[in-house]
Structures are given as structure tokens and as C-alpha cells.
Amino acid sequence: xxxxxxxxxxxxxxxxxxxxxxxxxxxxxxxxxxxxxxxxxxxxxxxxxxxxxxxxxxxxxxxxxxxxxxxxxxxxxxxxxxxxxxxxxxxxxxxxxxxxxxxxxxxxxxx
Numbered sequence: 750x751x752x753x754x755x756x757x758x759x760x761x762x763x764x765x766x767x768x769x770x771x772x773x774x775x776x777x778x779x780x781x782x783x784x785x786x787x788x789x790x791x792x793x794x795x796x797x798x799x800x801x802x803x804x805x806x807x808x809x810x811x812x813x814x815x816x817x818x819x820x821x822x823x824x825x826x827x828x829x830x831x832x833x834x835x836x837x838x839x840x841x842x843x844x845x846x847x848x849x850x851x852x853x854x855x856x857x858x859x860x
Contacts, residue, residue, distance in 0.1 A: 756820045763818045770811055777804050805839050812836060 781804045788797045812832060819825035826833060 759818055759820050763815060763820075766811075766815060766818060774808065774811060777807060780804060801839075805836075809836055 781801055784797050784801045784804070787794065788801065812829075815829075816822055816825060
């Protein structure tokens with residue numbers, strides 16, 4: 750490994766990003782789980798959904814930054830397939846919400 754190699758610099762930078770973000774993202778993951786539990790138990794709060802969406806967006810941004818820095822993006826995604834799934838699954842909730850909002854808007858326009 751040649752330290753003058755630009756790919757070496759990118760790999761080292763990726764390691765730094767992962768080391769720097771590990772604890773903050775772990776804390777956000779626990780916060781996200783707690784908010785999800787509150788949401789599933791029916792605790793009424795207008796702040797739960799925006800907070801979970803914000804945390805989810807932070808996870809997505811961090812992952813996209815790591816993909817951008819990775820030297821072999823395809824390999825990086827293959828090695829982090831579980832993270833990809835974990836980032837995609839919450840999107841289904843948003844799709845369901847959009848479908849409900851759409852059907853609610855169309856049923857109210859029929860009245």
C-alpha cells in the first residue's frame with residue numbers, strides 16, 4: 750500500500766468517517782428504536798414521526814457519504830447489504846403513509 754496513492758487516502762478517510770460516526774450513529778439508533786416503540790404503543794405526539802424521519806435521513810446521508818468516499822462502490826454496497834436493507838425498509842412506511850394520504854384525499858373529494 751502506497752501512502753501516495755489517492756485510493757489509499759480514500760480508504761483511510763473512509764475508516765476515519767466510520768470511526769468518527771460509530772458512537773453518534775449508535776446513540777441515534779437507540780433513540781430511533783425508542784421513538785418507534787412510542788409510536789407503536791400509540792403514544793400520541795406530533796414530534797415522533799418527524800424525529801424518526803430526521804434520524805433516518807441522517808443514516809441515509811452518512812451511508813451516501815461513505816459510498817461516495819469508497820474506492821469500490823459495488824463491493825462496498827455488497828459488504829454492507831444489511832445496512833442497505835435497514836435503510837430501505839423504513840421507506841415502505843412512507844409509501845404506506847403516502848398511499849393513505851392519497852386515498853384519504855380522493856375519498857374526501859368525492860364527498
